[in-house]
Amino acid sequence: MEPVPVHEDGTAPAEQAIQTTVALEGDGADIAQARHLAAGFLTRVQAEHGLPVSQRALDLTQLVVSELVTNARKYAPGPVLMDLRIAGDVVEIVVWDSDPVLPVARAADAGRVGQHGLEIVMAVAQGFEVQREPVGKRITARIALLDDPGGAIAGRNPL
Incomplete structure (x- = not known):
């Protein structure tokens, strides 16, 4: 058996993070590039x-990436950073943009055309956070990697 490396204080080193980061520069292919990166990351x-990783997690991750990157492109000037990382049994999708204005989900309105992206993200994510940064903001959404065998969405209570 191989010895486990330890730090001088006797603790084991942290597990290597599973993540990828990309800077999206603002051309028309950003959204498709971000979805492709997300699918490749989970694969x-x-x-x-x-x-x-369930097929549902793969599909929802691409949907959330698409909505968050679309909003960043639409409302914030300059580059967008996207970070995908595994945290336990979820994939965290983190999107940073330069606009300091925090997004607010609008009341549901079936008659409204467009502007449902944040509603969609909040409906499918197991976790959602918005943080103002020294420059801009960071939005984090979490998607469960697996579905509950009983049919419920992992991490959410059935209604």
Whole structure:
């Protein structure tokens, strides 16, 4: 058996983070590029790290990435940073943009055309946070990697 490396204080080093980060520069292909990156990231998580990822998690991650990057492109000037990382049994989607104005979900309105992106993200995510940064803001959404075998969405209470 191989010895486990330890720090001088006797603690084991932290597990290597599973994540990827990309800067999106603002051309018309950003949203498709971000979705493609998200799908490739989760495929690598399965293949290289042996973590199970449901098809639903893959689809929802791409949807959330699309909505968050679309909003950042629409409302904030300059580059957008996207970070995808595995945190336990969820994928965290973190999008930073330069606009300091925090988004607010609008009241549901079936007659409204467009502007449903934040509502969609909040409906499918197991966690959602918005933080103002020294420059701009950071939005984090969490999607469960697996579905509950009973049919419920993992991490959410059925209504």
